[in-house]
Amino acid sequence: MLSRTADNLFWLARYVERADFLARVIDATQRLSTLPTAYASTGTEWESALESSGAAEGYRARYETIEAARVVEFLTFSTENPSSIRNCLEFARVNARAVRTALTIETWEAINGAWIELKKFEKTSLGKGSYDREELSRFLDFVKKTSLDYDGTAYRTMLRNDAYWFSRLGIYIERADNTARILDVKYHVLLPEDEEVGGSLDYFQWASILRAVSALTAYHWVYRETLKPWKIADLLILKKEMPRSLISCYDNICHFLDQIAGAYGHNGAAQRHAHLVMERLTKATTKEIFHIGLHEFITAFVEDNSLLGQTISEQYLLN
Amino acid sequence: MQEDREPVCFDEMTLPDGKIRPVYEKIAHWLANTPSSFLSARHAQAELLFRRIGITFAVYGDKDATERLIPFDIIPRLLDGGEWARLETGLIQRVKALNMFLADIYGAQEILKAGRIPADLVHGNPQFRPEMVGCKVPHDIFVHIAGIDLVRIGENDFYVLEDNVRTPSGVSYMLENREVMMRLTPDLFAEHRVAPVENYPDMLLASLRSVAPVNVAREPVIAVLTPGQYNSAYYEHSFLADKLGVELCEGRDLLVEDDVVYMRTTEGTKRVDVLYRRIDDDFLDPKAFRADSIIGVPGLMRAYLAGNVTLANAVGTGVADDKAIYTYMPEIIDFYLGEPAILKNVPTWRCREPDAYAYVRDHLGELVVKEVNGSGGYGMLVGPHASLAERETFAAKLARNPENFIAQPTLALSTCPTFFESGIAPRHVDLRPFVLTGSTGVKVVPGGLTRVALKEKSLVVNSSQGGGTKDTWIIEGSAQRQSQTQT
Numbered sequence: 001m002l003s004r005t006a007d008n009l010f011w012l013a014r015y016v017e018r019a020d021f022l023a024r025v026i027d028a029t030q031r032l033s034t035l036p037t038a039y040a041s042t043g044t045e046w047e048s049a050l051e052s053s054g055a056a057e058g059y060r061a062r063y064e065t066i067e068a069a070r071v072v073e074f075l076t077f078s079t080e081n082p083s084s085i086r087n088c089l090e091f092a093r094v095n096a097r098a099v100r101t102a103l104t105i106e107t108w109e110a111i112n113g114a115w116i117e118l119k120k121f122e123k124t125s126l127g128k129g130s131y132d133r134e135e136l137s138r139f140l141d142f143v144k145k146t147s148l149d150y151d152g153t154a155y156r157t158m159l160r161n162d163a164y165w166f167s168r169l170g171i172y173i174e175r176a177d178n179t180a181r182i183l184d185v186k187y188h189v190l191l192p193e194d195e196e197v198g199g200s201l202d203y204f205q206w207a208s209i210l211r212a213v214s215a216l217t218a219y220h221w222v223y224r225e226t227l228k229p230w231k232i233a234d235l236l237i238l239k240k241e242m243p244r245s246l247i248s249c250y251d252n253i254c255h256f257l258d259q260i261a262g263a264y265g266h267n268g269a270a271q272r273h274a275h276l277v278m279e280r281l282t283k284a285t286t287k288e289i290f291h292i293g294l295h296e297f298i299t300a301f302v303e304d305n306s307l308l309g310q311t312i313s314e315q316y317l318l319n
Numbered sequence: 320m321q322e323d324r325e326p327v328c329f330d331e332m333t334l335p336d337g338k339i340r341p342v343y344e345k346i347a348h349w350l351a352n353t354p355s356s357f358l359s360a361r362h363a364q365a366e367l368l369f370r371r372i373g374i375t376f377a378v379y380g381d382k383d384a385t386e387r388l389i390p391f392d393i394i395p396r397l398l399d400g401g402e403w404a405r406l407e408t409g410l411i412q413r414v415k416a417l418n419m420f421l422a423d424i425y426g427a428q429e430i431l432k433a434g435r436i437p438a439d440l441v442h443g444n445p446q447f448r449p450e451m452v453g454c455k456v457p458h459d460i461f462v463h464i465a466g467i468d469l470v471r472i473g474e475n476d477f478y479v480l481e482d483n484v485r486t487p488s489g490v491s492y493m494l495e496n497r498e499v500m501m502r503l504t505p506d507l508f509a510e511h512r513v514a515p516v517e518n519y520p521d522m523l524l525a526s527l528r529s530v531a532p533v534n535v536a537r538e539p540v541i542a543v544l545t546p547g548q549y550n551s552a553y554y555e556h557s558f559l560a561d562k563l564g565v566e567l568c569e570g571r572d573l574l575v576e577d578d579v580v581y582m583r584t585t586e587g588t589k590r591v592d593v594l595y596r597r598i599d600d601d602f603l604d605p606k607a608f609r610a611d612s613i614i615g616v617p618g619l620m621r622a623y624l625a626g627n628v629t630l631a632n633a634v635g636t637g638v639a640d641d642k643a644i645y646t647y648m649p650e651i652i653d654f655y656l657g658e659p660a661i662l663k664n665v666p667t668w669r670c671r672e673p674d675a676y677a678y679v680r681d682h683l684g685e686l687v688v689k690e691v692n693g694s695g696g697y698g699m700l701v702g703p704h705a706s707l708a709e710r711e712t713f714a715a716k717l718a719r720n721p722e723n724f725i726a727q728p729t730l731a732l733s734t735c736p737t738f739f740e741s742g743i744a745p746r747h748v749d750l751r752p753f754v755l756t757g758s759t760g761v762k763v764v765p766g767g768l769t770r771v772a773l774k775e776k777s778l779v780v781n782s783s784q785g786g787g788t789k790d791t792w793i794i795e796g797s798a799q800r801q802s803q804t805q806t
Contacts, residue, residue, distance in 0.1 A: 002572050003583045097548050101561035109371050116370065162585060264586050316585040 007317040013170030015092035020147035069131035104157040110149035176249035390787035409661030421461035446637030463631035491555035514765035520562035526757030575618030671722035
């Protein structure tokens, strides 16, 4: 297939996944910030939302103070924030439109339909910058549904060939990056077993992390006990059955890279690098991770993950 | 006063005495018995379908509406099989002659030597490509895809309004309109025997394969070359690539090495043999034509002239659909085929001729004046509908450069019933059938794109100027034959 087509499919998937993550972060932050200070509210919830979305720098360049309404606007409808939900959905559609022929009609309709819907939301008071909480939650639901539609139609209708494999790679690389980012921003509340800081006051922070990666219920099913920070780290990093964990993302990444290598009859730097990261995750334990430091571990992972993105580009997308 | 100037037009459904023309009987009955709320609901449904499929087009110079739907009218336009058969024969004749004309002017130039058309019309034509002189294209076919615009002014009175032999567009609307109509009004299809158009992509693919460079021994690799997603016809480019099952390439997806064209793929480079290109000559290759083109492929022209890739349509076809050459089409058909033209030309004043210019200047209020190289309805004056000021501005433009213009009488284009929320009303229409030429002959799919001027009394049907489209039905009757082939 054309390199550009693969590139468009890869980025289409990434932007949809990113929009979904942003919606979840906003949703979780919104809940956290409305709790009484005595429970969890530290007043910095929106700042961490900006941090985990990678939008903090852009925001600070424009505004001096962190205000909920502004942050929400910046993360949702702002045209100035390259990673606002609005822009993610626009870039997703631009990429989809460029490869219209590589998508099934159902997948195209999911993306194009979302864009039409977004245009309607833009005309509401929320779209015009006012912090309408009810409208906001409808909007966030719509964004989450968009990623489900995209994912579902792709899964159900696309041929299992390189077009599908590059799309899936986009999803999992973006997802790994998102999970890693939220862990990185919140690592200070996730402390090892033997340290007792913050106590149960951090409970709502932990819940909010899980909510952002839609893993709150999953946690209870897996561990059958109350939230413990090291278990949250375990779930989001090392549990294969958790679809947003780093290891699950890499399991998929390796799988789809292997499919591509099989079809093209050639292994390359991308396959080697992905398997290396996977091996590290497979061998790792939470004990070790907390020993070298969660922050250090995550930072190294984020770098590895973005290196993989570059390697895939060089190997396939920029021919 | 305005009323007085309105010509009486031929309505394709209802005759002046109120009788319904036979081909429209069932449609008339359907319209009479269908509540307007039903039509209205279908109309809305059609719009939704088009919007979701993403059939939009971009309007140049309109920054808020970068993507707009071409309005679709749910009342089909009908032609009977006999009418179509005559048109089809005429279209095949015309496209054959156009190809022979192009092969000649880039070859021996017999028609110029015989003095049948003025040599300066060819050599002085901005669309004439000297690079192509002496270039042999596979099977002498220059125009693989033609869109011939026809208008009707009476029961048996069809005229060719213009020939489009560069990169004619609109065929995706012909195909999608049919799909949407079949979804919305299955009962109507059951009552009519409508000739299918869905095999157009197959016919196109066969034509393109048949003109691959002769030295290609393996299965030829075909691709569509588009200027990209901001082009007004991008939807059509992607639609056709999809239906053909070939890659949709932008200039940056292609590269030329040792005069061979390759596309960049995830598995390395892959040779391309036939490019169905939807980029104009000027932008095709920055090394050969406009150096500032960023949508072209550097070196493409060299590869083409070396015979390593076929371009459809060929480079330099624009010289044949020029509005000045158009006026010579009867002579061109006679010269190459020794036959009288089956499809009539609209009587045309060539403003390059002093007498004609003087006439046009004095009758601007009655004429349609067009730029010789214009398209899309831009740069034209519809005299009867223009204000005095508009006419004066235009007269000045005309005076500066008369050879750049032609003029034609304001034709009383036929009308077809068209749906509006306020009721059904007649609107002017034209027809663009698509004519394909391959090594095995010239073929026309039975139908075409009917464009309709939605504004009352408007004669401009271009989608960029507020026109809409209709599905075009060729109704098979006893007179109907299979789609004709002529070699």
